[in-house]
Amino acid sequence: MRVVSRLVLANLRQHPARMALTSLAVIAAACVVIWVVSGYDALLAQFDAFADEYLGRYQLAVVPEGPEQPSGMGQPAGRPIPPEVVHLLQQDPDVAAVDPLVQSPTKKVTRVGPPHEPGESKRAVAAGPNPKRRGPPKDGSSRGGRPGGTKRPGMAPPTSGASSASGAARPFSWPRPTLVGTGAQEPPHEMVQGTWLKSAAPDRPEGVLSDGAAEQINADVGDEVLIETERGEFRLTIVGIVRQASLGGGGPRGPAPSRGPAANAMYVSVALAEKITGEPAKINCINVALTDGVDAESFRRRWNERFRREGFAAAVLDPGDVKEDMEQGFSATRVRNQSYAATGISLLAALFIILTTLGMGVDERIRQLAMLRAVGLTRGQVAAMIAVEALVITRVSPLEAMAPRATTQATRHLTAAALLGLTLIAVNPLLVFVVPMADESRYGIYAALGCTSMAVGFVLLAPLAILLTERLFAPLLAVVLRLDRRLLGTQLGGNLWRTVGTTVALSLGLGLFVAMQTWGYSMLEPFVPGDWAPDVLVCFPYGGLPEGELDDVARIEGVAAERCLPLAVEQPKLAEDITGSRERQTIARQDNVVMVGFDPERALGGADPMLDAVFVEGNREDAIERLRAATAGPVHDCRRRLAARLALDDEVLRAAAAERPFGGPGFRLARGCSPRLRPG
Amino acid sequence: MDPSRDAPPLVVENLTKRFRRGEVVIDALRGVSLVVQRGEFVAVMGASGSGKSTLLHVVAGLTPPDDGRVLVDGHDLAAMADRHRTAFRRRHIGLVFQAFNLIPTLTAEQNILLPILADKRLGVDNGRLEDLIAWLGLAGRRSHRPDALSGGEQQRVAIARALVTDPTLILADEPTGSLDSVAGQELCRLLNEQCREHGRTIVLVTHEPSVAAWATRVVVLRDGQVLSQFATAEFGDAHALAAHYHDIVRPAPVTNA
Ligand SMILES: Nc1ncnc2c1ncn2[C@@H]1O[C@H](COP(=O)(O)OP(=O)(O)OP(=O)(O)O)[C@@H](O)[C@H]1O
Ligand SMILES: [Mg+2]
Numbered sequence: 001m002r003v004v005s006r007l008v009l010a011n012l013r014q015h016p017a018r019m020a021l022t023s024l025a026v027i028a029a030a031c032v033v034i035w036v037v038s039g040y041d042a043l044l045a046q047f048d049a050f051a052d053e054y055l056g057r058y059q060l061a062v063v064p065e066g067p068e069q070p071s072g073m074g075q076p077a078g079r080p081i082p083p084e085v086v087h088l089l090q091q092d093p094d095v096a097a098v099d100p101l102v103q104s105p106t107k108k109v110t111r112v113g114p115p116h117e118p119g120e121s122k123r124a125v126a127a128g129p130n131p132k133r134r135g136p137p138k139d140g141s142s143r144g145g146r147p148g149g150t151k152r153p154g155m156a157p158p159t160s161g162a163s164s165a166s167g168a169a170r171p172f173s174w175p176r177p178t179l180v181g182t183g184a185q186e187p188p189h190e191m192v193q194g195t196w197l198k199s200a201a202p203d204r205p206e207g208v209l210s211d212g213a214a215e216q217i218n219a220d221v222g223d224e225v226l227i228e229t230e231r232g233e234f235r236l237t238i239v240g241i242v243r244q245a246s247l248g249g250g251g252p253r254g255p256a257p258s259r260g261p262a263a264n265a266m267y268v269s270v271a272l273a274e275k276i277t278g279e280p281a282k283i284n285c286i287n288v289a290l291t292d293g294v295d296a297e298s299f300r301r302r303w304n305e306r307f308r309r310e311g312f313a314a315a316v317l318d319p320g321d322v323k324e325d326m327e328q329g330f331s332a333t334r335v336r337n338q339s340y341a342a343t344g345i346s347l348l349a350a351l352f353i354i355l356t357t358l359g360m361g362v363d364e365r366i367r368q369l370a371m372l373r374a375v376g377l378t379r380g381q382v383a384a385m386i387a388v389e390a391l392v393i394t395r396v397s398p399l400e401a402m403a404p405r406a407t408t409q410a411t412r413h414l415t416a417a418a419l420l421g422l423t424l425i426a427v428n429p430l431l432v433f434v435v436p437m438a439d440e441s442r443y444g445i446y447a448a449l450g451c452t453s454m455a456v457g458f459v460l461l462a463p464l465a466i467l468l469t470e471r472l473f474a475p476l477l478a479v480v481l482r483l484d485r486r487l488l489g490t491q492l493g494g495n496l497w498r499t500v501g502t503t504v505a506l507s508l509g510l511g512l513f514v515a516m517q518t519w520g521y522s523m524l525e526p527f528v529p530g531d532w533a534p535d536v537l538v539c540f541p542y543g544g545l546p547e548g549e550l551d552d553v554a555r556i557e558g559v560a561a562e563r564c565l566p567l568a569v570e571q572p573k574l575a576e577d578i579t580g581s582r583e584r585q586t587i588a589r590q591d592n593v594v595m596v597g598f599d600p601e602r603a604l605g606g607a608d609p610m611l612d613a614v615f616v617e618g619n620r621e622d623a624i625e626r627l628r629a630a631t632a633g634p635v636h637d638c639r640r641r642l643a644a645r646l647a648l649d650d651e652v653l654r655a656a657a658a659e660r661p662f663g664g665p666g667f668r669l670a671r672g673c674s675p676r677l678r679p680g
Numbered sequence: 681m682d683p684s685r686d687a688p689p690l691v692v693e694n695l696t697k698r699f700r701r702g703e704v705v706i707d708a709l710r711g712v713s714l715v716v717q718r719g720e721f722v723a724v725m726g727a728s729g730s731g732k733s734t735l736l737h738v739v740a741g742l743t744p745p746d747d748g749r750v751l752v753d754g755h756d757l758a759a760m761a762d763r764h765r766t767a768f769r770r771r772h773i774g775l776v777f778q779a780f781n782l783i784p785t786l787t788a789e790q791n792i793l794l795p796i797l798a799d800k801r802l803g804v805d806n807g808r809l810e811d812l813i814a815w816l817g818l819a820g821r822r823s824h825r826p827d828a829l830s831g832g833e834q835q836r837v838a839i840a841r842a843l844v845t846d847p848t849l850i851l852a853d854e855p856t857g858s859l860d861s862v863a864g865q866e867l868c869r870l871l872n873e874q875c876r877e878h879g880r881t882i883v884l885v886t887h888e889p890s891v892a893a894w895a896t897r898v899v900v901l902r903d904g905q906v907l908s909q910f911a912t913a914e915f916g917d918a919h920a921l922a923a924h925y926h927d928i929v930r931p932a933p934v935t936n937a
Contacts, residue, residue, distance in 0.1 A: 371781065372783070374777075375770070376769055376798050
């Protein structure tokens with residue numbers, strides 16, 4: 001072993017650059033493997049385990065219909081499930097237990113130490129929001145408050161991304177424990193400590209934590225915790241802890257299902273939940289346990305059918321849905337990181353290949369070269385040979401530029417192959433940027449056709465490059481160097497196996513790189529804010545900025561007072577599936593939209609409008625007028641393919657508006673005002 | 681006037697060569713002088729590290745001397761520009777080494793033609809090439825690559841390459857070093873024949889008295905200096921030559937006791 005390490009060290013000292021690159025490449029490759037395998041696959045595998053345990057002693061959960069509870073921007077409450085649903089379920093003989101949950105977000109839950117005297121906690125219930133606490137939060141609590149988990153990153157509206165510090169860590173910030181009001185007689189999950197909530201409302205407020213939440217706030221049974229909500233602060237005593245499935249070994253990281261029961265929970269009685277939130281209980285999740293022998297799948301199908309038929313906006317979730325939910329959010333956030341990493345690695349690989357090949361070529365042949373010198377080749381001739389090899393390897397030669405002499409049949413074939421190769425290479429960018437196609441097929445076509453054609457293209461190009469080296473480049477160089485062209489030709493040809501190998505390797509690396517760039521940019525394009533966007537967007541969660549405080553914001557140093565436009569941002573669910581999200585969800589196809597309310601005159605009007613949008617259809621004046629009439633809204637042409645699905649004057653948000661106190665019956669896209677994110 | 685007309689093919693005058701490895705300075709050659717006449721076959725012997733290879737390299741102009749002069753056919757190699765020196769070597773000096781003589785990617789014939797291919801002014805003399813190949817017994821091997829040739833054949837290809845430009849001087853550094861005695865003796869016979877029948881001048885480095893016995897003169901080096909010179913004709917056979925050589929290089933006995 002010592003001999004080996006010595007040899008390795010000696011080699012390292014001799015070729016520091018190569019060794020450094022080799023090590024880097026190896027480390028990078030190892031990292032990728034670990035990252036992909038453990039970070040992705042392992043986590044996906046965990047989803048299975050998590051999804052199976054997620055519902056605890058229940059088999060199914062009933063949630064409000066749709067992928068997300070519409071607790072949108074700064075809206076604390078979710079759309080409730082009608083209480084009739086609970087009654088209907090209770091009447092089903094297949095059902096063993098029905099436990100409705102009243103879930104609401106908390107702003108903060110902290111341990112405040114050992115319990116205090118019973119009377120003391122009542123004092124803490126404050127009416128109305130505490131004004132001192134308003135303003136951009138220091139962390140992701142505004143979004144994390146959603147029952148059961150983080151927001152799906154792919155759907156994050158642009159405002160959240162731009163809201164300075166609060167947006168950055170959001171997609172993966174661990175949610176605050178969710179307040180869960182429940183009347184369940186038995187713990188939903190295995191008790192690990194203490195006891196479950198007593199059914200009778202106690203004089204002393206008590207709660208049960210999920211183990212993840214307990215770990216997060218470092219609380220134990222018997223501890224007193226402080227809950228901060230929209231309404232104020234409240235103290236209660238922890239009487240028990242349940243073991244609940246969490247991802248990543250309980251660590252506050254990773255995706256969570258976007259609907260269903262909270263995984264990170266503070267259980268209290270329903271009465272206490274009402275007291276804390278100051279609102280009448282609204283059921284937003286129902287845990288359902290089935291009697292033994294009942295098939296969960298057929299039960300789910302039957303009830304989903306019934307909900308649809310009877311017009312309840314509710315759906316039955318099973319562990320499979322939970323897993324699917326998590327995977328969707330998870331993969332979307334990784335795409336960009338992956339493309340960065342892959343780009344870096346392919347660059348590194350290319351560099352590594354060039355350097356080692358050159359290095360090895362010279363190294364292996366150092367004796368040869370010395371001998372060639374002894375036999376009578378001048379320094380220039382030897383140097384030229386190495387240079388030619390390097391040129392051939394890196395392919396920055398004038399080879400391709402030279403017109404091939406189509407003298408032989410073989411050359412003609414090779415030329416045809418090369419032309420075909422060039423065409424195939426061009427297919428990929430054309431596919432991505434030029435050819436219009438349907439969303440459903442786009443990804444598949446790109447992966448199957450674009451990448452394959454590029455790889456094949458590069459390979460097809462290689463033989464001609466090599467032939468040209470021998471046929472054209474060698475004689476040319478021979479003339480220049482006054483060297484016999486047969487000598488040079490054979491020298492070049494003799495090292496061709498290496499050249500070919502390198503060419504193929506490099507081509508693949510290069511192809512990967514080009515593909516990555518093409519793909520990456522085409523994907524990022526619609527998300528890059530254009531010139532129209534304001535310099536800063538500030539998010540005010542929890543009820544937003546109170547009336548009259550806009551002036552305070554305008555007076556903040558650095559803010560141009562007259563260039564400060566209040567926006568009302570809402571993310572409602574679309575009533576109809578106009579984007580085709582039910583077929584398959586993608587970034588461009590979602591069942592919700594981000595609605596931005598603003599003063600049309602200030603935002604769009606004037607010589608220098610705040611939102612300097614380009615109207616791809618219609619015109620500014622018409623849009624302002626109709627916006628003022630509050631019957632129509634502009635739509636972002638953020639994704640032309642999406643916009644193509646929305647014809648002007650479509651009634652997009654009719655049903656959504658009916659669900660929420662928003663607009664009137666029917667909300668139309670204003671004719672001809674479709675501001676576009678980026679021109680071109 | 682062409683200095684090569686009457687000048688001896690090789691004149692070495694007071695040659696000094698030092699190698700510096702960091703702090704350490706090695707005197708590889710310390711004032712070596714030597715004259716080799718036309719048609720002479722000189723064997724250079726000496727212990728390992730005595731400077732034999734260094735002498736050959738300096739003579740071939742592969743490395744410059746620190747002091748002294750080398751005249752090949754009356755031309756001072758050190759005074760030439762690298763390009764001219766290389767061209768001169770190509771045309772007037774044939775080199776043969778112990779190993780790694782051939783380019784593995786070229787065939788035997790291409791290897792032989794290497795010096796000619798590298799030189800625009802030299803043309804391939806097909807008759808001469810055929811003669812050489814036949815004389816060295818390589819007729820069936822001309823399109824083989826080196827890895828398909830035996831060690832002896834490889835060395836014969838190297839000799840053919842050294843001879844292909846019809847040089848005045850052949851410099852060979854232990855050409856038999858990696859051959860068995862039969863192949864070694866065969867190689868020596870061929871070189872000896874070149875001297876006798878074609879008036880070729882040969883300087884050959886060797887450790888083996890049986891190889892040196894084919895030469896006309898033996899030069900013994902020690903510590904970078906010429907220790908002794910003698911004609912092989914003084915000894916009847918290789919054994920006698922070996923005995924004499926060992927007497928010379930044996931460290932001087934402590935005399936006063
Ligand atoms: N390139 C070099 N750098 C440093 N020292 C060298 C170099 N070449 C030779 N030497 C030193 O010069 C001395 C003479 O070396 P040379 O190779 O001429 O010996 P040699 O007589 O050919 O030995 P051998 O019979 O083992 O081939 C030795 O001490 C050797 O270490
Ligand atoms: Mg030597």
